[in-house]
Amino acid sequence: MSEQALSRALSRRSQLARLKKQVSDLLFHAYGFWGYLFLYFPIIILVVFSFNDSRSTAQWAGFTTHWYADMLKDHQIILSLWNSLFVAIVSTTVSVIIGTLAALAMERYRFWGKLMMDAVLYLPIIIPDIAMAIMLLIFFDISGIGFEPWKVNFFGAHLAVPYSVIIGHVAFNISFVAVVVRARLAQMDQVLEEAAQDLYADPWRTFWRVTFPMLLPGILGGALLAFTLSMDDFVITFFTSGAGFNTLPVRVFGMIKKGVTPKINAVSTLMLLFSLMLVAISLILSRGGEKGDSSGNPMF
Amino acid sequence: MSETYAVELKNVVKQFGEVVAVNGISLRIRDGEFFSLLGPSGCGKTTTLRLIAGFEMPTSGSVRIYGEEQGYLPPYQRPVNTVFQNYALFPHMTVAQNVAFGLEMRKVPKDEIKRRVAEALALVRLTGKENRRPKQLSGGQKQRVALARALVNRPKVLLLDEPLGALDLKLRKAMQSELKALQEQVGITFIYVTHDQEEALVMSDRIAVMNEGNVLQVGTPEEIYEHPQSRFVADFIGKTNFISGKVAVISGDRVDFRLPDGTMVAATLPEGAQVSAGDMATLSIRPEKIFVTPEGEQPLVGDAEALSQVSGRLVKIFYVGVERRYIVALADDTEVEVRVQNLDRRSRRCQPGDRVTLHWRRAHARLLKE
Known part of the structure; x- marks a missing residue:
């Protein structure tokens, strides 16, 4: 009886620990994602607009290699x-x-x-x-x-x-x-x-x-x-x-x-x-x- | 006509700035000999080897190899090869390329290189591993490549700097006998640096024991073990007991020696020792040379009457399979270790706390000046 209670308590504890780990992993990955986005977004913009079919570098007007x-x-x-x-x-x-x-x-x-x-x-x-x-x-x-x-x-x-x-x-x-x-x-x-x-x-x-x-x-x-x-x-x-x-x-x-x-x-x-x-x-x-x-x- | 030695060092001194690494040593190493330089780390043995190899130049003194003064010759002009402590194999070359390196440098014809490399690899039982890289080999195999790489050049002298140091105990034992057999097979003079006294005893024809840049004693393993001439040598090689006391009478090589409790024992004076009656001195006795019996009894040996006797109290017994080790406290609490093979019945009756008598032959108690 008490053994069951103990094992239940233990499993709840391990579930909690797992949840904590999942949340921290998520935060960690999100942090990494935003960091990379900050670094590379300008580069992506640069590359994307090199294919822009317009003289403007701000407004997308279709794809071209010209x-x-x-x-x-x-x-x-x-x-x-x-x-x-x-x-x-x-x-x-x-x-x-x-x-x-x-x-x-x-x-x-x-x-x-x-x-x-x-x-x-x-x-x-x-x-x-x-x-x-x-x-x-x-x-x-x-x-x-x-x-x-x-x-x-x-x-x-x-x-x-x-x-x-x-x-x-x-x-x-x-x-x-x-x-x-x-x-x-x-x-x-x-x-x-x-x-x-x-x-x-x-x-x-x-x-x-x-x-x-x-x-x-x-x-x-x-x-x-x-x-x-x-x-x-x-x-x-x-x-x-x-x-x-x-x-x-x-x-x-x-x-x-x-x-x-x-x-x-x-x-x-x-x-x-x-x-x-x-x-x-x-x-x-x-x-x-x-x-x-x-x-x-x-x-x- | 004077004998030509494989290597002859005369008053060699090597200083690094203020530090004296080698303090005026002289050594004569004979042709075909397995010669060991033995000593604790920092004793100058590796520096001595490097002086012979040419990696270091002596501050003063002379280094001759087969009669020829090496002076300031660089390593690549000396007729010696080295097996380095951590093998120093070239990682960017295969086993065969490593072994061929020395021959290529000496411009040996290609087909001869091929033949000799194959021979050398066969000698160290590495045939079939020619195209491996050093990183793909085990420690023992690397060791053998290093040996082959040196031996393939047929050096006049092979220098080995703690070559087995990086191997585990079991492999080291196996390599010891292999190395010794190899040396007998090729007949080249080996100069072997080690800090492992057992290794030196097992392998060497002669040993030079070094400490603090000096050579303390040169001799066969038996001479070094049985007849140490200094406290350091007695202590460094094997296990020994030191018993202090006073010299009472000297006659020839016989010394009568008084222990602090007044007991008189007989000891042997080493050759050339400068001791006179009345001096404080130390006896060195190996633990396996002492008999232990219950107090007042005689050991079961023919010359029991002639043995020196000292009484003491048995403190402890260690059972180590092949032998028992008895720790006996003398009157002044000096602890003496006795090793007895598990055959002797008389000593087996002794129990910790008992009064016991120790017995030894005069020849086995060597007097060393304090």
Whole structure:
């Protein structure tokens, strides 16, 4: 009798606990939902209105892809896209090399002034873009480097890219590459390099056969980050490009001044897609890197 | 003509800043020997190994391998290979690629590499695992890959840094005998670093016991166990009893020793020990070398009359299957442990609280200076 009462009381108690959990789960999910909505609703609007069959970006008037066609016919946009790609590729390549070397120096060697270099290396991550942009602008001006263009034929597109823009992008990308590569290096057991040396590999071959392959996921991750940042950068490009040079973000900024049309939405949607793609690749690569530690990396 | 040693260290000192890791040690390791560096952590044994491998450069002193001064040669120019504590296998390479690494670096022809890798993997019984990644192997298998990766290069000396430390007890025991058999098979000089005294005793031809950057004693396992020359060695290797007292008479290697309660016992003086009559000193006696009987009785051995006798009170008995451990308190409350195989009937009549007599042979009581 009393046993039954006890078990009933217990089951009521567990029911109550279950109800509590359901309510808290619901609240938790709702909170998450609103958070995401807040973050992504503007993006959804942006994408949706890139298909709007009207010059207005506020009122829906039916589906069209003609803004995309319009965009592709706009030589200014295409040229700025090539400019963006060129700047991103060159600055990424240079900053990956310098950034990786910097990471190696910081993680593997002791030298005079290391502490100061540690601070200076990460400065571009911390300081506001605008401060960096103005610093670079003043630097190019007074150093006499100026805004000379690099005239280059890039896959058939005739570009004139100021060296100053590329140098500016390299300047901030080095920091990001160095941070990512250094994190990877810190995880890597130094005894592996000793093992290679014990097996007759000199420092050069130790680097290429052991250190580099193990760092590669980090280096690629850093490269993708640098590439994305370079493609997206507006402030530093705007200040270091002199007159008449546009990357895609700078071009979009110029178009907005003449009024917002769904064509801008279309360009932005494309940039968004591109960025998402890069993030996806970098995620796959970094997962591949983890696998390299556990069960073999299909990349190598 | 002087003998050429596999490895010869002369007055090697290694300092890290203010810290002296290795304090002027000299060692001669013979060709084909299984030589262990044994000591507690921080005693300098791993640093010594790293000095031989070339990962550390000596602050002063000389390191010779087969007569050749290694000086400041980097590790990749030394004729030694290392098995690292946590194996240090290259995670981005397969088992076969790991094992082939050293041969590739020395530009051995491809078909020879293939043959030797297969041989090395067969030697450690890993044939068929060539294309596995290190992460897909068990601890014991990784251990064997690390061995194969070193042995495939046919080094003159193989250095092993606590290679069994990461394995569980059972596997460690199995690997101990496997490693010893392997060493006899390949005939390479092994220098083995360990803090596990039992492991060192089981496997080694000779052992160097180290503490605080110094080599305290070098000898065969039996010499080290039976004839420790210092309190540290006696204490670190196996279990021992220390009994304090005063040196009464010295004649040759025989010492008459007075315990605090006035009992006189006989002890042996280790070679080269600097002791004179009247000094305070300590006896070291292994627990299995002592007989325990009810008070006034003799143990059932032929030379019972010649044994030293000390009386005490039985405090406790621990039964551990193969043996019984008797804890006996002497007059000054020094506790002495006695281990008796479960064969001896005389000791079995003793019960906790009883008065008992301890007996030992002079040779087994070693005098160590305080």
